[in-house]
Ligand SMILES: Nc1nc2c(ncn2[C@@H]2O[C@H](COP(=O)(O)OP(=O)(O)OP(=O)(O)O)[C@@H](O)[C@H]2O)c(=O)[nH]1
């Protein structure tokens with residue numbers, strides 16, 4: 001007789017930019033959560049499902065934990081903390097390029113009272129300065145509520161299999177929550193909007209601060225041709241930002257659109273015709289109605 005199927009939810013939590021989304025994508029073998037070099041890339045809870053013949057791990061990627069500066073930030077913090085409830089394990093991620101900082105320690109304090117077991121992983125060991133990983137491990141291992149400490153590189157994959165084995169030990173006998181071919185719960189239009197935001201974050205670098213939001217207004221597969229038309233809007237907070245996003249002669253917007261379209265075509269398996277607009281919404285990160293429109297509710 002074969003052993004019973006095991007399953008469980010694992011929340012990935014940590015300070016901004018430590019590599020939570022990169023790690024989840026690595027676990028599920030596909031890009032389901034967007035990644036950028038800038039802090040606060042992830043804004044919602046993003047599910048990534050890893051299914052093996054004997055077990056299923058449902059990962060919850062969460063926004064980086066930091067002090068909120070606006071309503072969107074408050075929403076993001078709530079999403080991150082809410083993920084701690086009703087998971088079989090919590091995976092606390094830190095960044096070996098940065099070491100354990102005050103913000104990491106503040107979050108660790110919060111995790112001390114988590115109901116689920118906490119496993120820590122030191123990420124970016126490929127980019128760590130000598131000695132720092134051992135120092136971080138020592139600090140983390142001294143905390144009574146931390147079960148194990150893993151050393152990984154989400155970028156290269158080093159140590160990720162061993163970490164998966166650690167997490168597996170926390171699964172319980174239970175159902176396959178999601179079918180084999182399901183890797184995320186995000187609808188296609190949400191993924192398309194996220195891909196546009198990822199390209200904007202990547203290409204605009206430091207020029208436009210965090211105040212970008214993207215909404216997909218409409219998605220339609222043509223009846224006569226295998227082409228999907230996508231209409232989307234990039235929201236920003238200032239007129240000056242709008243100019244930067246559009247760029248000289250529309251060059252920047254074109255570039256954002258071309259790169260996003262490339263990823264969308266890969267995901268949807270069809271050609272995509274993308275129409276992108278840019279709109280200014282003053283201080284939208286404090287506007288509950290715009291936040292709701294963009295899926296932050
Ligand atoms: N060198 C190195 N860089 C990494 C590794 N993992 C992630 N990164 C980089 O770190 C940056 C942040 O990665 P994300 O996965 O977006 O980080 P995050 O924790 O999800 O960030 P937020 O969503 O903003 O909280 C990106 O530039 C990644 O390419 C790693 O193992 N090694």
Ligand SMILES: [Mg+2]
Nearest residue numbers: 020021041042
């Ligand atoms: Mg992220």
